Amino acid sequence: MTERPQPRTAAELMRSRFEAFRDGDSEWLLHTWHPSTRPDVVELDDNPVWRALQIVDTVRGQEHDTAGIVEFRATYRSSDGVGVLHERSRFVREGGRWFYIDGIVKRD
Known part of the structure; x- marks a missing residue:
C-alpha cells in the first residue's frame, strides 16, 4: 500500500481513492472501504488508465460531519476508447476516519 495521508473530508477521500485506482493500489481501496460494503478483493487487472477527476458536487462530508x-x-482510457465514470458516492466518518460506502452510477 502506498503511504497516503489520512483524508480529512469525504472529497479528499474521493481524490485519494481516484489516485489509488490510477496507481493500482488495491490495498488503499480496501483500507478506505467501509467494512459493511467492502469486497474481499479488489481486482485491478483490467483497470483502465484513469486520467482526470472532477468533483461535481459535495453534500456535507466536512471534517466534523459523520x-x-x-x-x-x-475520465479514463481503455481498449474501447475514452470514457467517463459519473457517480454519486456515499461516505461515512467513523473513529475519525472517512470510509467509502457505495455509489450510484449516473448515465450522462
Missing part, C-alpha cells in the same frame, strides 16, 4: 456525498466525473 456522513457525506461526493458526486464526481472521472
